Each structure stands twice: as structure tokens, then as C-alpha cells.
Amino acid sequence: MKDLSTRLAAGDVLVGDGAWGTLLQAHGLRPGEAPESLNLSRPAVIEDVASLYLEAGADLITTNTFGGSPARLRQFGLDGQTEAVNRAAVEAVRRAARGRAYVSASVGPSGHLLKPYGDAEPAEIAAGFERQIRALAEAGADLVCIETMTDLAEALLAVRAARAAAPDLPVMVTMTFEQTRRGFFTVMGTSIEQAARSLAEAGADILGSNCGNGSRAMVAIAREFRALTDRPIAIQPNAGLPESRDGALVYPETPDFMAEQARELLAAGVAIIGGCCGTTPDHVRALRAVVG
Amino acid sequence: MSLLRDIAASLQRGEDDQVAALVGQALDDGLDPAAILHDGLIAGMAVVGEQFREREIFLPDVLLAARAMYAGLGLLKPLLATGGVPTAGTVVIGSVQGDLHDIGKNLVGIMLTGAGFEVIDLGNDVPPQRFVDAACQHGAGVIGLSALLTTTMPVMKDVVELVRSRGLEGRIKVIVGGAPVSDAWARQIGADAYGYDAASAVERVRALVGAQA
Numbered sequence: 067m068k069d070l071s072t073r074l075a076a077g078d079v080l081v082g083d084g085a086w087g088t089l090l091q092a093h094g095l096r097p098g099e100a101p102e103s104l105n106l107s108r109p110a111v112i113e114d115v116a117s118l119y120l121e122a123g124a125d126l127i128t129t130n131t132f133g134g135s136p137a138r139l140r141q142f143g144l145d146g147q148t149e150a151v152n153r154a155a156v157e158a159v160r161r162a163a164r165g166r167a168y169v170s171a172s173v174g175p176s177g178h179l180l181k182p183y184g185d186a187e188p189a190e191i192a193a194g195f196e197r198q199i200r201a202l203a204e205a206g207a208d209l210v211c212i213e214t215m216t217d218l219a220e221a222l223l224a225v226r227a228a229r230a231a232a233p234d235l236p237v238m239v240t241m242t243f244e245q246t247r248r249g250f251f252t253v254m255g256t257s258i259e260q261a262a263r264s265l266a267e268a269g270a271d272i273l274g275s276n277c278g279n280g281s282r283a284m285v286a287i288a289r290e291f292r293a294l295t296d297r298p299i300a301i302q303p304n305a306g307l308p309e310s311r312d313g314a315l316v317y318p319e320t321p322d323f324m325a326e327q328a329r330e331l332l333a334a335g336v337a338i339i340g341g342c343c344g345t346t347p348d349h350v351r352a353l354r355a356v357v358g
Numbered sequence: 359m360s361l362l363r364d365i366a367a368s369l370q371r372g373e374d375d376q377v378a379a380l381v382g383q384a385l386d387d388g389l390d391p392a393a394i395l396h397d398g399l400i401a402g403m404a405v406v407g408e409q410f411r412e413r414e415i416f417l418p419d420v421l422l423a424a425r426a427m428y429a430g431l432g433l434l435k436p437l438l439a440t441g442g443v444p445t446a447g448t449v450v451i452g453s454v455q456g457d458l459h460d461i462g463k464n465l466v467g468i469m470l471t472g473a474g475f476e477v478i479d480l481g482n483d484v485p486p487q488r489f490v491d492a493a494c495q496h497g498a499g500v501i502g503l504s505a506l507l508t509t510t511m512p513v514m515k516d517v518v519e520l521v522r523s524r525g526l527e528g529r530i531k532v533i534v535g536g537a538p539v540s541d542a543w544a545r546q547i548g549a550d551a552y553g554y555d556a557a558s559a560v561e562r563v564r565a566l567v568g569a570q571a
Contacts, residue, residue: 087508087509088508091508091509095509096509097456097507097509097510097512097513098455098456098457098483098509098510099456141458177458177459179421179461182422183417183418183421183422184421244413246412246413247412247413248413248414251413251416252416253416253417254416254417254418255415255416255417255418255419308508308537308538308540309540309542310540310541310542310543310546311542315508315511315538315540315543
């Protein structure tokens with residue numbers, strides 16, 4: 067398999083995977099249980115989910131480490147096992163991918179608000195990201211995927227941690243924006259322009275957005291990023307915003323609808339197209355068909 | 359009263375020391391603590407809530423304004439308690455069992471406090487029984503439940519059922535909210551209301567309390 071950076075530099079478009087949480091629930095993740103605990107207790111489940119996305123045609127498969135920073139694991143009493151939890155996640159995806167897909171090492175927000183808005187010490191959060199990312203890199207991840215960030219300051223801590231702990235790996239950062247009357251902003255008030263400039267300056271190789279929006283709004287976000295940066299853009303929409311039908315929570319966008327929007331994303335010059343909440347292997351299959 | 363307007367304006371700018379100083383000054387001037395609360399702090403938070411709802415300002419601005427509000431409230435609370443000033447009502451809030459997310463729930467707590475409610479915040483990962491026990495203990499008419507995960511949403515139903523099985527239906531109302539929660543979900547589990555965001559949660563709680571009075 068060619069190096070990821072080489073492929074992106076050549077203008078290749080890659081397909082990401084879809085949601086993990088719902089599939090882990092279908093495989094027995096219990097309410098209130100840390101999803102990351104399955105990396106240690108039931109690695110075969112992680113391998114199964116990764117296989118579903120590999121078979122669906124994903125080029126990048128995400129590790130089950132969104133909440134794998136010590137700050138998040140501490141809430142479940144698992145922070146002492148940060149290295150083991152993250153290592154096991156990479157190893158499971160590597161076994162499933164068998165060299166046919168890149169292992170995308172997920173790093174989510176710490177779950178704490180940084181000072182002065184919250185109680186979290188930035189230095190402590192940064193050290194936690196570094197610890198997580200070092201474990202992910204040492205286990206053989208192909209890229210660092212910092213995702214669902216809403217606080218630019220925290221995203222920058224994570225990017226710098228990645229540069230320090232995994233200097234040889236490409237770093238992808240995607241933030242979550244909301245549509246307002248004045249354009250797209252994160253809930254913390256970061257604009258796409260601020261994100262594009264600051265994240266690139268901090269050393270991010272791939273920029274973009276995931277979660278928070280369906281694929282139509284993501285087309286608008288992608289176009290804004292394209293106008294602001296020359297770096298590869300990654301877009302991973304939700305399958306729309308959740309609706310309740312007969313008491314069950316349903317994400318409304320079908321694979322066909324998302325595939326249609328993916329054509330717009332391709333036209334906007336997006337380099338990595340995947341899915342977030344509510345997307346399934348069927349969505350990934352539809353994206354694969356569009357990307358070719 | 360310009361001093362009260364200054365308090366409201368200072369609160370909106372998130373100036374906690376200044377708000378505390380102005381509230382102290384207002385008390386020294388002999389102003390009614392209830393007036394300082396309503397026309398200073400609550401009036402300021404109402405503007406902050408509305409601006410956040412329209413995303414003219416963002417979460418950091420709200421959190422700084424909240425800190426300023428609490429700085430003022432800390433000075434007023436002892437006086438309000440002894441003065442027998444009625445609050446808008448008491449609300450018990452928390453994130454349901456298994457859910458460790460609390461930013462949205464905290465925001466609702468801030469807005470309820472800013473609207474004059476007495477808020478008992480039980481934190482996150484709260485089992486159903488604790489919600490109901492706390493509501494009884496504090497004489498709360500409303501329980502506010504938050505969940506950010508589809509996996510923890512079902513716990514909301516357990517709380518509603520516990521309120522019923524203890525014969526408290528009608529006396530304790532339940533409002534639910536959180537990213538995956540919807541109006542239809544609230545109806546399906548038999549909750550009394552759904553708060554789309556922090557501002558609408560305050561409106562709904564007000565309506566619930568009004569209906570009880």
C-alpha cells in the first residue's frame with residue numbers, strides 16, 4: 067500500500083469509514099460502558115466492525131479511541147490503562163485491515179473545558195493527548211485523526227501533541243461547526259477561517275469537518291475550506307440530524323442521498339470523504355461507488 | 359435605576375469582580391436585594407441567553423457571564439434567603455446514569471439560575487432514584503434530565519416511571535433534553551416537556567411551574 071501522504075499529494079480521493087458506536091452497541095456494548103473498554107475486553111468485536119468497513123470499501127478505518135485520552139478514560143477509571151487501550155485498538159484495526167486500508171487513529175476532545183472557561187489545565191490536557199497519541203503511533207497507526215473538536219485552543223493542543231509524539235505521521239484535524247445567521251461557527255465561536263489558518267500553522271496536514279451537520283451543509287463547509295487552504299480537506303458528515311420515529315432515533319440521510327451530496331464534495335475538491343454519526347457500511351459502500 | 363443597568367451590562371461582559379463590586383455598592387445604597395437580582399443579574403442573563411440562542415455570542419461568553427452572575431448571586435443569596443423572597447421555583451437537574459457529558463446540562467443550570475430558579479445540580483451519571491429523592495428533599499416541582507448519548511436516553515424513561523410509581527405524577531414534572539433527544543421522544547416516554555436548547559428549556563420549565571401553581 068502506497069504511503070498516505072503520497073496518495074493525497076497525487077490528488078487521490080480516499081473514502082473514510084462510518085459510525086462505530088451504533089455497531090458496537092449491536093455487538094453488545096452496554097449503556098454507560100466506555101466504548102474503549104471493548105478494545106481490551108473484546109478485541110474481536112473491534113476487528114469485526116473494522117472488517118465491515120473494509121468490506122464496504124473504506125480506505126481509512128478509524129480506531130475505537132475517540133475517548134482514549136486519559137482525561138476521558140479517567141471517568142471510567144481506565145486512565146491507568148491509556149497505553150493498553152489505545153494500543154489494542156490500533157492492533158485490532160491492523161489485523162482487520164491486513165494492509166488494505168490505513169489505520170486512522172481517532173483522538174476526540176478531552177471532554178473538559180479549558181481554563182479560563184472551565185477547570186482543565188491546558189498543560190495537563192496536552193500531556194494527555196501526547197500520551198494517547200504516542201501509544202497509537204507506537205502501535206502502528208498510519209495517521210492521527212483529531213476529530214469533533216469545537217474549541218480551537220484544544221484542537222491546537224492536540225495537533226502540537228501529535229507533532230511531538232508522532233512526528234512521522236500525517237495529522238488530520240476536523241472540527242464541528244454549526245450554521246448560524248453569520249455563517250459557520252463552532253459552539254465555542256471558532257470560524258472556518260480561524261480553524262483553517264491556525265490549524266495549518268500548528269502543523270495539521272489535512273483539515274476539515276466532521277459531525278454536527280448532514281451532508282448538504284457539509285458541502286458549504288467544504289467550499290469554504292477550499293477557498294481558504296491548499297491542504298487536503300476531509301469531510302465526514304452525519305447521516306443528517308437525528309429524528310425520532312416511533313420512539314426510535316433515526317438518522318434520515320440514506321446512502322443514496324449521501325452519495326449524491328458526495329458528488330458535490332468531490333467537485334469542491336475534498337480529498338477524504340467518510341461518515342460520522344448515523345452512517346453505516348451501506349453509506350460507505352455508496353460513497354465508494356461515487357469516489358470510484 | 360442606572361446602577362442596576364450597570365450590573366446587567368457588566369454581567370454581559372463577563373466581569374465577575376466588577377459585578378460583585380457593583381452588587382456590593384447597590385446593597386450599601388440600600389437597594390432591595392430582590393430588585394438587584396431581578397433588574398440586575400436576571401436582566402443581564404436574559405440578554406446573554408438570547409444572544410447565545412441567536413449565536414451572536416458563543417459558549418465562552420456565556421460561561422464568563424455565568425461566572426459574573428454567580429459572583430453577584432453569592433452576595434445576594436444569604437439576604438434573599440432571610441428576606442423570604444420567593445424564587446421562580448426549584449428545579450433538580452443532572453445528566454442521567456451512564457452519561458458523563460455535562461456541558462449542555464451546565465448551560466441549562468446557568469440559564470435557569472439566571473431566570474431566578476433555585477437549581478439543584480446533581481452532576482452527571484445520576485441514577486433515577488437520586489433525581490426523585492432530591493426533588494422530594496428540596497421540594498422541587500421539576501426534574502430536568504440531560505443525555506448526550508442514544509445509549510443513555512432510555513434512563514430518562516426510568517425516571518419518568520419512578521415518578522409515577524411513587525405517586526408523584528403531577529407534583530413533579532419531568533423535562534428532558536440533549537443532542538439526540540426530541541419532542542417525540544419526550545412524548546413517547548411520558549415526559550412533561552422537551553427543551554430544544556437551554557433557552558427553550560427555561561421557557562418550558564416556566565410553563566411547567568406555572569401550570570402547577
